[in-house]
Amino acid sequence: MFEHLHVSVNGRDMHVVAAGEKSSPAVMLLHGYPQSWSAFEEVMKLLSTDYYVLAVDLPGIGSSADIGDYCKKAIAAHLAKLITSLGLSRVVLAGHDIGGMVTFSMLRHFPHLLDAAVIMSTAIPGVAPWEETKRNPYIWHFAFFAVPDLPEAMIAGHEPQLCNYFYDTLAYNKAAITPEKRQQYAGIYTTPTALHTSLGWYRAFPEDEKELAPVRPMDVPVLYIRGNKEPGMVSSYIDGLQKSGCLKATSTLIENSGHFTPEENPSGVAHAISSWLKGR
Template identity: 30%
Template sequence: MSITSKGCKVHRCRQRIATIKSPDDEEIRLNYLECLNPPSLDKKGTILLIHGFPQTSYQFRHVIIPLSNAGYHIIAPDYRGAGQSSKPASGFTKAIMAGDILIPVRDYLGIKEKIHVVGHDIGGMIAFAYASRYPDHVASVIWGECPLPGSSFYEQSKGTVALFHFIFHSVLDLPEALVAGREGIYLKHFFDKLSYNSAAISLTDLEYYTTCYSQPGAMRCGINVYRAFEKDVEENRKWLKENGKCKIPALALSGGNCFLAQHAESMLKEFHVHVENATVADSGHYIAEENPEDFVHEVLEFVRKNN
């Protein structure tokens, strides 16, 4: 395992690049943003933030410092295929992607205590995989804004117009061909459709995300994350049958103005024993960008109860 690091504007934050041997026995590079808690505060724990599609760890740009300033060690990776991480040909089941993230968090950064895992959208699916497969390493899990593969809501919603891209992305090769050169148009469609606070993702932010997903292999990887959903269904149902519901305290966190919010609590209850529900006010799908203050408040409220 090798690593390089580079300072960012806040001296407690730094970018890290870890080269790891992933659970599917492939060598990949993972980009991380790490932010240490202020030296004046005792470390209260570690919070892992996992982004969604079509985003990267950049989606947490407004919340990393406030969460860190509350006394937490923050880690925000670009998951496999996204941002500055490697663009492999395979390995996009959420269990493998969770294992990718576990390796440097536990083995390189040396975090042995239980951590708090927060996942949004695709990151929510990864957060569930992380908490369920590695319960000895998780104190609490917060996830939402996604239909979890294997849940009743996933089966009910995967073919609807609102989630048309679930079907579109499952078609081999065609999505990449149609989106190539039009990445900005495609990404803006999701931001426009699913945002409540339309000013939250600026043209500068859109340009950043577009640049990330215009990299060679990036859109293919982003779409392959969806192509793995039916395998995720199989794995999640098998895990639930063999292990029963996950006993890690779980919070369903949704945008108060997103259609997914009304299904979140019942969906989590299919897979978790201990479930709470919260919404981020004045926000659609992109909760950490549309209302970062409420996002931070809800995360800290739940994390503090489960430290």
């Protein structure tokens, strides 16, 4: 079912998992924190009947080499070269959480590579309601992860507890993230490279805000997906995206899902993406 690819990008290995026919339209999936490509396993199975689906381990996670730069523009630039290295063009890029931030940076800087974009369950640095999100006391980890060195010292050896905290706090359908998956993810983020990389994503937020602040119209259609049990008004995210230049942004809610939509309701996510793409 799945083909594991190892693609050299700027001399660094990128782990990509593919499913479906290469002749079909390409959909590339980007995971968030604290997960890996396998967050999309069930979504991939469903989409691969009509699309060439690729899920990527972000740089520094799993089998993908670290690139040493954690701002979303740098990650987007690396993914842009990955797309061309794979011989793809005009892909549908879909990102969840941190992957959604990278997807937005791709929209900003490499729109010529995208046919459409899907952003799932995330706020975008510099884009409303970002400031409101940062002030939310339940998003305490933004500030903690940004502290130099201390998080590495405190998290090391406690990765399963930290990962489970996020799954149990942010998921509505908590059982969807199985014990096996939890163990797998914790094992990935136990490595010093993945731990440092994941904290780097948060430490780069101030730089991301500056990179993404300029507004210019973007013609690429954007679908914003959010779990219907996740706090926050989806209209505020669409308003922010449209004011940031995503003039063709629209939204949909995924039933019976909190933050981890691709695993909590994979059929809902796959149907939302497929029906939106076919109805454009």
